[in-house]
Amino acid sequence: MTVVTHEAGAPSGAAPPSGDPGDAIVTHGLTKRFRGGQVAVDALDLTVPRGSVFGFLGPNGSGKTTTIRMLLGLVAPTAGDYSVLGMPLARALPRVGALVEGPAFYPYLSGEANLLRFDAADPTAAGATARTRVGEALERVGLSAAAGKRFRNYSLGMRQRLAIAAALLGPRELLVLDEPTNGLDPQGTREVRALVKEIAADGTTVFVSSHLLAEVEQMCTHAAIMRTGNLVAQGTIASLNGGLTTRIRVETPDAADAARVLDALGLADVRSAAPEVTAELGGQAPEEINAALVREGVAVRGLAVVRPSLEDVFVGLTGEGFDVDG
Amino acid sequence: MSTAETEVDVRRTPGLVPVTETMRTVEREPGAAPAGPPAAAPPPSRPVAAFWRLLGSELGLTFRRPRNQVMLAVLASVPLLIGIGLRIAAGDEAVGGLIGAVAGNSLMLTFVSFSFLVLLLMPVSVAVVGGDSVAGEAGAGTLRYLLAAPAGRTRLLAVKYLNAVLFAYAVTIVVALSALVTGLVLFPVGPVTLLSGSTVSVAEGLLRILVTVGYVGAGMAALAAIAVALSTFTEVSIGAIAATMVLVIVAQVIRAIPQLDFLAPYLLPTWWTRFDAVLRSPIDLAALGQGLLVFGAYIGLFCSIAWARFTGKDITS
Structure with missing residues (x-):
């Protein structure tokens, strides 16, 4: 019954690491150094509250999968400890x-x-109910019709769905989904998102890793951002976005005039880069800014309110584009 | 199920609900479930039943797999071919020696078949199943899902090894049965003449075949331990299979070199062929016992290696 042994958390008997027992996942200084010295995950302090849909973000190669493998007991941490559902891993x-x-x-x-x-x-799954549960899981992901088909003949999307069905076989308190929309067409992606929302609505904590910022923004209540093995930020989506302000963007051939007008309106941080001028919106109404611009004879080709995205958060925190990674 | 669904936690949909066991879990371990979040999966209430279920699943995979079925079919066909060949050879005129012994008694074909197969074809099929056991799952990526289920590393390894042992015995039994049926069809039934020259009854002959199956199966189980141990070191099953076969062949080469005779008692193939002890009168129990000790030592050593490796390994496949 040994699942994993490492210096910090024996699989049974040992008290789980400190932390709010209400948290689904807690890690303290979790580190993985592979043979050869490469540090995949570096002193990770992660807290995933129960009931959250937690987006685990990071470019490919930033240590997300290694973290997930540690949480599931597949890879032993080099240092640090973690607890899943506040109990020994074999029970969790x-x-x-x-x-x-x-x-x-x-x-x-x-x-x-x-x-x-x-x-x-799964030693806790009852053989007597297996067929029923398998049938329900297949139905849940829309694969009932293909239940008897060999996996070899499944399409990429069907394979992904079957993997999600496997994750839904028993009663789950936590669902860990590593890149669940990989290989899915837009329709499949929407279905996965809907499924995740449905599962979360049932009270299950969902921990979903992704390299797609937009996906996490749409699905998640919380997020953590990884970069080259380090945690850059974590919190609710709102708090992550909170550090950045909503801006207004004006597209115009008269950039200089537009910048003057925005300045005169009292907008902060006016930046002009023809043919665009942007400024912090503050509390002002966009329609009034538009009216003022037109009054001053600025030709407005486009006007947009730019809400901060997680990508901006990422760029702001790391100074890098999200897709840039080594 | 029907009574269970009435107690479903309303916050969950039927597909995800732990049904009544949820309630029982909470009652049984009041301190286990933290306040607030709902308790879920019951603890392993019947670990023995769960173990047999996993072993059953493993056996199903092994014996339903076309590759393994083909191997068993090939093994079954060899005694048939030997029998037909000997029948043709014996038809010409009265011959002595091996052909004569088989031609004179149907049961002898079993022992002759084992002596043909025990050094190569049977080890190959056991090496395939044993070498594929862990490496095959790792290569396909299914190992990570089995362990996350969580199968438990020691438990999974025990199931994998037991499965390989049962396959080794299946191989042995298939050879024995095929040889027995072929022998009964092609050759006369009667008292068996042993290597010592004395004869035993048909019933006694069958009993000795049973002892042979037990002994040869144990020898194959020892090889399975090597194969499973090697299987924990790689994600490429063909690598573990080939490595196991290389060991078998190297052992036979060593046996063929007179100057290395002192190594022979430590090699498995030396003891595989010792099943002929059952053809002595009385059965050479000392030889069989010593063989079983060697097999046991191999099993103990290589299962320990497999366990140490597999329980400490990072699963990155």
Whole structure:
């Protein structure tokens, strides 16, 4: 029954690391250095509150998957400790549904047989109810019709859905989804988002990693941002965005005039970069700014209110574009 | 299920609900579930049943897999071919030696088949299943999902090894049965003449075949331990399979070099062929016992290696 042993948290008997027992995931100084010295995750302090939909953001290669592998007991941390659902990992894992680094199934088995196989691996799952639960999980992801089809013949989207179905086999308190929309078409992506919302509405904590900022903004209540193994920021989406202000952007051939007008209106941080002028919106109404511009004879080609996105947060925190990574 | 669904926690949808076991979990371990969030999966209430369920799943995968079925079919066909060949050879005229022994008694074909298969074909099929056991799952990525389920590393390894042992015995039994049926069809049934020259009854002969199956199966189980241990070191199952076969072949090469005779008692193939002890009168129990001790030592050593490696390994596949 040994699941994982590492210096900080024995799988059973040991008291879970300190932290609010109400948190689904807590890590303290969690570090993973692979052989060869490469530090994949560096002193991670992560707190995932129960009931949240937590977006774990970062470019490819920033240590998200290694963190998830540590949380699931697949990889032993080099240092630090963590607790999942506030209990020893061997007891927590049956309550955790996981999708790690894409689907992996037996190609020669049907979708249903694959799920039965993974269900059999869970020592807390009752064999008597297995078929019912597998059927429900398949229905949940819309794969009932393909249940008897071999996994080999599944399309990319069906494979991804089967992996999500596997994560939904039992009663889950925490769902860990690593890049759940990878390989899905726009329709499939929407369906996954809807499913995540539905699951979260049931009270299950969802920990979803992604390299797509927009996806996290749409699905999540909380987020953490990783960059090259380090945690850059974490908190509610609102608090992450809170550090940045809403700006107004004016598209005009008369950039200099427009900048003067915005300045005169008392807007802060006016930046002019023809053919665009931007400024902090403050509390002003965009329509009045537009009226003022037109009154002053500025030709307005476009006017937009730019709300801060997580991408801006990321750029602001790291000074880098999100997709730039090594 | 029907009574359970009436107690469903209203915050969850039916697909995710732990049904009545949720309630029982909370009652059984009042301190276990933190206040607020709902308790879920019950603790392993019947670990033994769960173990057998996983083993059943493993056996299903192994024996339903076409590759393994083909291997068993090939193994079953060899005694048939040997039997037909000997029948043709014996038809010409009265011959002595091996052909004569088989031609004179149907049960002898089983022992002859084992002596043909025990050094190469049977080890290959056992190496395939054992070498694929952990490496195959790692290569396909299914290992991470099994362990996250959580299968438990020691538990999964125990299931994998037991599965390989059962396959090793299946291989042995298939060879014995095929040889027995072929022998009964092609050759006369009667008292068996042993290597010592004395004869035993048909019933006694069958009993000795049973002892042979037990002994040869144990020898194959020892090889399975090596294969499973090697399987924990790689994500490429063919690598573990090939490495196991290389060890088998190297052992046979060493046996063929007279100057290295002192190594022979430590090599598995030396003891695999010792099943002929059952053809002595009485059965050479000392030889069989010593063979079983060697098999046991191999099993203990390589299972320990496999366990140490597998429980401490980072699963990055």
